[in-house]
Every structure is written in structure tokens, then in C-alpha cells.
Amino acid sequence: MLERERQQLILNRLKERGIVRVADLVAVTGASVATLRRDLAKLEDTGALRRVHGGAESVASGQSELTAPTFGASQTTNAELKQAIAAKAASLCEDGASIILNAGSTTWFMAQHLRAHRMQVLTNSFPIAQELVANSANRVVVPGGEIYREAGIILSPFDEDAIQHFAASVMFMSCYALTPMGVIESDPLVARAEAKLLSRAERLVLLVDSTKFEARGNMVVCPLSRVSTVITDPGIPRAMEDHLRSQGVEVLKAAGARLDLSAA
Amino acid sequence: MLERERQQLILNRLKERGIVRVADLVAVTGASVATLRRDLAKLEDTGALRRVHGGAESVASGQSELTAPTFGASQTTNAELKQAIAAKAASLCEDGASIILNAGSTTWFMAQHLRAHRMQVLTNSFPIAQELVANSANRVVVPGGEIYREAGIILSPFDEDAIQHFAASVMFMSCYALTPMGVIESDPLVARAEAKLLSRAERLVLLVDSTKFEARGNMVVCPLSRVSTVITDPGIPRAMEDHLRSQGVEVLKAAGARLDLSAA
DNA sequence: TGTAAAACGATCAACGTCAATCACAAAGCG
DNA sequence: CGCTTTGTGATTGACGTTGATCGTTTTACA
Numbered sequence: 350m351l352e353r354e355r356q357q358l359i360l361n362r363l364k365e366r367g368i369v370r371v372a373d374l375v376a377v378t379g380a381s382v383a384t385l386r387r388d389l390a391k392l393e394d395t396g397a398l399r400r401v402h403g404g405a406e407s408v409a410s411g412q413s414e415l416t417a418p419t420f421g422a423s424q425t426t427n428a429e430l431k432q433a434i435a436a437k438a439a440s441l442c443e444d445g446a447s448i449i450l451n452a453g454s455t456t457w458f459m460a461q462h463l464r465a466h467r468m469q470v471l472t473n474s475f476p477i478a479q480e481l482v483a484n485s486a487n488r489v490v491v492p493g494g495e496i497y498r499e500a501g502i503i504l505s506p507f508d509e510d511a512i513q514h515f516a517a518s519v520m521f522m523s524c525y526a527l528t529p530m531g532v533i534e535s536d537p538l539v540a541r542a543e544a545k546l547l548s549r550a551e552r553l554v555l556l557v558d559s560t561k562f563e564a565r566g567n568m569v570v571c572p573l574s575r576v577s578t579v580i581t582d583p584g585i586p587r588a589m590e591d592h593l594r595s596q597g598v599e600v601l602k603a604a605g606a607r608l609d610l611s612a613a
Numbered sequence: 614m615l616e617r618e619r620q621q622l623i624l625n626r627l628k629e630r631g632i633v634r635v636a637d638l639v640a641v642t643g644a645s646v647a648t649l650r651r652d653l654a655k656l657e658d659t660g661a662l663r664r665v666h667g668g669a670e671s672v673a674s675g676q677s678e679l680t681a682p683t684f685g686a687s688q689t690t691n692a693e694l695k696q697a698i699a700a701k702a703a704s705l706c707e708d709g710a711s712i713i714l715n716a717g718s719t720t721w722f723m724a725q726h727l728r729a730h731r732m733q734v735l736t737n738s739f740p741i742a743q744e745l746v747a748n749s750a751n752r753v754v755v756p757g758g759e760i761y762r763e764a765g766i767i768l769s770p771f772d773e774d775a776i777q778h779f780a781a782s783v784m785f786m787s788c789y790a791l792t793p794m795g796v797i798e799s800d801p802l803v804a805r806a807e808a809k810l811l812s813r814a815e816r817l818v819l820l821v822d823s824t825k826f827e828a829r830g831n832m833v834v835c836p837l838s839r840v841s842t843v844i845t846d847p848g849i850p851r852a853m854e855d856h857l858r859s860q861g862v863e864v865l866k867a868a869g870a871r872l873d874l875s876a877a
Numbered sequence: 878t879g880t881a882a883a884a885c886g887a888t889c890a891a892c893g894t895c896a897a898t899c900a901c902a903a904a905g906c907g
Numbered sequence: 908c909g910c911t912t913t914g915t916g917a918t919t920g921a922c923g924t925t926g927a928t929c930g931t932t933t934t935a936c937a
Contacts, residue, residue, distance in 0.1 A: 486658070
């Protein structure tokens with residue numbers, strides 16, 4: 350049995366039952382426990398599942414499944430890349446930390462990997478706030494403002510806000526584009542909101558899949574010098590990677606990305 | 614059976630029945646009492662449930678009246694009264710208006726009646742914000758702060774907030790009690806949050822069923838002179854009604870189907 | 878209010894699972 | 908043909924989980 354076949358089988362069983370045991374997989378596939386464990390580790394790296402003692406469970410196996418409908422379009426495109434990036438970002442989080450998540454599809458994926466964490470999370474994304482409040486023990490803080498349904502974002506044109514008292518060690522940010530000019534957004538209000546959030550964080554970690562490296566948009570949120578880390582996928586252009594590194598930006602590549610539903 | 618399977622099972626039973634016994638879990642899962650106790654301890658650590666002697670109970674008992682821990686049962690008894698009051702309040706709303714809803718069970722009922730409206734709504738209740746965003750065309754504004762799961766309320770100890778720029782014609786308020794001293798809450802932070810909201814509204818409409826007229830609680834949110842209208846049910850004591858009217862407060866009685874709880 | 882029963886937390890040994898490492902086999906490539 | 912790469916299975920020490928037992932606390936009932 351090929352590696353792909355096994356992993357596809359694992360995902361199928363997960364979709365059916367929500368949870369799988371290593372021992373069962375051994376019995377079904379005939380492979381050794383070591384091989385199955387390796388498969389599970391790879392699948393977890395891509396964000397396709399979450400390992401637990403004795404097996405693995407579906408990432409969406411929570412109770413209430415109120416998935417953000419507004420992400421439908423952008424969710425299907427590059428969903429697996431974003432899952433892998435989100436899983437990598439979540440693995441950098443430690444209990445007790447204070448973090449910031451901006452509104453974005455990749456950060457929303459990330460929020461789903463934070464169910465077992467116990468942190469203080471500031472986010473201007475309404476769906477992320479809902480997700481964390483309903484399905485995690487994290488403390489959730491939101492800025493004041495109007496809730497925009499379509500974008501799922503909480504926006505305010507004013508400066509006064511309770512989040513001025515928030516202090517985070519790191520902000521995880523999903524953006525419109527990343528160019529040598531810096532972090533790019535297309536909407537002025539969104540750019541301003543993200544700049545406000547950014548001012549409350551020490552370090553900045555960007556969650557950008559490799560399609561975000563084309564120059565586009567027009568609002569610069571912050572320069573590259575503000576960026577501590579970029580989490581992307583192996584599709585990042587070599588020139589961009591070199592440029593980022595030369596600017597002192599740490600570049601992490603989420604694993605996997607090669608396994609897909611080709612056999613499905 | 615895997616640890617996660619047991620925990621999922623526990624949460625499912627909790628969602629169905631609201632309370633679980635350790636002995637029952639032993640019979641269902643086949644695990645030992647020690648293991649089940651450990652599971653309950655872990656789940657309590659994540660905030661998924663609350664342990665009680667002999668088992669555990671659901672932490673989210675529906676839309677709870679935030680400052681009434683001992684009144685959990687009464688909310689179902691008064692559900693019809695509150696529904697009638699909420700419907701009456703909703704009928705006072707006109708499209709295009711700006712209103713404020715505080716966090717409370719009666720205001721939550723009211724939000725259900727606003728699905729067809731098109732207003733600007735400021736609320737510090739997270740469930741109400743969810744309801745209006747998901748099921749209405751109203752514009753929704755929230756204050757900044759931490760989201761408290763149990764109470765479903767957004768609270769901030771700071772003064773700075775984007776809602777300082779909000780202007781509403783009327784605030785609909787559900788409170789802990791209403792006495793000749795004024796509007797009463799039991800929690801200082803909640804009282805402060807409601808006072809902040811109130812400062813953004815011209816008129817104040819109280820949504821209080823007739824059980825709220827007993828003196829209790831200790832934090833005065835505002836005096837009776839600030840109250841424009843009280844919407845209650847026919848169970849309101851005659852003395853209280855006369856006193857309110859003598860203070861210039863308009864008293865509306867929702868056409869409740871039941872009118873027997875006045876002496877209870 | 879006093880007593881018995883039930884439930885509780887802490888502890889420990891037995892067992893299962895985990896990650897790391899090594900050795901081997903098959904496929905890819907010069 | 909020789910070399911590297913990749914996938915695989917077995918071994919080992921570390922770690923997490925489990926169930927039994929103990930002494931203590933809480934609850935129920937007379």
C-alpha cells in the first residue's frame with residue numbers, strides 16, 4: 350500500500366468517524382505503527398488533522414460547526430496551503446501568552462488550531478471571536494466598532510479604544526500582499542485597523558501563502574523592518590525569500606502542501 | 614476507547630441533559646471512576662464544564678441572566694413574560710433609528726424580534742451581536758473589551774472606547790432589579806458598563822418583568838428620573854406602578870398570557 | 878446533630894504510546 | 908554499476924494513561 354493511499358484512507362476514516370486509533374489503522378492498512386505515526390505526523394503538519402494520544406482526531410470535530418460563510422471563496426482557494434501555514438503558526442503559541450489575530454482567512458484557520466490553548470487573544474475578526482469563545486478556553490478581547498458582516502471584521506474610524514491597554518508579545522497577521530515595500534492592504538480602513546492592532550504587539554508574524562507575493566494593493570500597513578517572521582509555503586519565489594532574509598526576516602515554510610485529494 | 618472519545622461523549626451528554634453523573638459515565642464508557650474524574654478535571658480546566666459533587670454540569674445554561682447565578686431556573690418560568698415584554702419593546706423600534714441593547718435575557722429575546730428591522734444597534738452582549746449579525750440587516754456596533762463567556766457580555770475596565778462616538782435615541786435595558794432607588798445591578802463592572810452605554814442614549818426604556826421589583830442588589834446604575842419608560846407585565850405591584858407614574862415614568866404592560874406570578 | 882455512605886484527591890505500579898535512532902530495501906540518478 | 912534519496916520496520920528509553928488503593932472531605936439521612 351502506497352503512502353498516499355494510507356493517508357487518504359486515514360482522512361476518509363476521520364471524516365466518517367471523527368477520530369481514529371493507531372491500532373485500528375495498523376489492522377486496516379497492514380503497515381507498522383512507526384509508519385502510521387509518520388503518516389499522522391505529516392498530516393498534522395498540513396493541518397489536516399490533530400494528533401491525540403493513541404490516534405488522531407478531525408480538526409473540525411468540535412461540537413458546534415458554525416463555519417464562516419464569508420470565507421467561502423477564498424477558503425477553497427489554497428485552503429490546504431493556508432491550513433498548513435495556520436497549523437505551523439499555532440504550533441508557535443504557548444499557553445499563557447498574549448497574542449493578536451487580525452481578520453483573515455488564514456488567521457481564521459489558525460484560530461481553529463487554538464482550541465486546546467489557554468491564551469489571551471485580541472482579534473478584530475468577529476468569526477474568530479465567535480470560534481474562540483465557543484470552542485476554546487482562551488480569553489478573547491475585541492476592539493470596539495461596527496461589525497461588517499461580509500468581511501467579518503470589527504472596524505472603527507476613531508482612535509479611542511479599550512485595546513490601547515492591551516499588550517501582546519506577538520501578532521499573527523494575514524494580509525492582502527507582501528512586497529519589498531512592506532505589508533500591503535487594499536482597504537484604507539482595514540490598513541488603519543491593522544496598524545492599530547500592530548502597535549499593541551512586540552513582534553509581527555505574517556501568515557502568507559505564496560500567492561501573496563505579487564505586487565498589488567496600495568496601502569502599506571508597515572515596512573518589512575517591522576516583520577519578525579514570515580510563515581509561507583515552499584512556493585515562495587527565491588528572490589523574495591533571499592530579500593526577506595537579507596532584511597533580517599525569519600522565513601518559515603509550512604511542510605506538506607504536496608498531498609492533496611488527487612486520489613479522491 | 615480513547616481519551617478524546619470519552620471527553621466528546623461527556624460533552625455530548627452534557628449538551629443533551631445539562632448534567633452528568635460519574636457513575637453513569639462509568640457504565641457508558643467502561644472506564645474507571647478515576648479515569649472519568651481525570652477527564653472531568655481536564656474538561657473543567659478548559660472551561661468546557663463545571664464539576665459538581667457526583668458529576669458535572671454544563672457551564673453554558675442557555676442565555677443566562679448575567680448577575681443571577683441562583684435564578685437559573687426562573688428564567689424558563691418567566692420566558693413567556695419576557696417574550697411578551699420583548700415583543701412590546703421591539704414594536705417601539707423604527708427603521709433608521711439608533712438604539713442600544715445591554716446584555717440580558719430580556720434584551721436577547723428582544724433581539725430576536727428585530728430581524729426585519731434596519732437600525733443601528735449598539736450592544737455589549739456578545740450573543741445579541743451574533744444574533745443580529747447572522748439573522749438581520751441591522752448595523753451592529755460593539756464596545757471594546759473582553760468577552761465573558763458565561764455572561765455573554767463584553768466588558769472593559771477602561772474609559773477609552775469607540776462607543777463614545779455613538780449617539781442613540783433610546784436604550785433598551787434589562788436589569789437586575791428596579792426599586793425606588795433606581796435601576797439596580799449586582800456587579801460593579803456590569804453596572805459601570807451599563808452606565809457607559811446609558812450615557813450614549815437620550816431616553817431609557819427598561820424591560821423588567823414583575824419579579825424584578827423586589828429590592829435586591831447593591832449597585833445603582835441610574836436614578837428613576839433617568840427612566841423614560843418601563844415595559845413590564847400585569848404582575849407589577851400597584852404601589853410600584855403608582856410611584857413610577859408619579860415620577861413621570863411611562864409604564865407599559867405587555868399583554869402577557871399569564872398573570873399569576875405577582876404573589877410568588 | 879451525629880453517623881454512614883458516597884465521592885473526592887493524591888499516590889503508585891502496570892501498561893500503552895511516543896519520539897528518536899538504526900538498519901534494511903526499493904527507487905531514482907549519474 | 909555505485910551512490911543518494913525515500914520509505915519502511917524494529918528497538919529503546921522516556922512519557923502519558925490507566926486502574927487500584929489510601930486517607931480525607933462532602934453529602935445524605937435518621
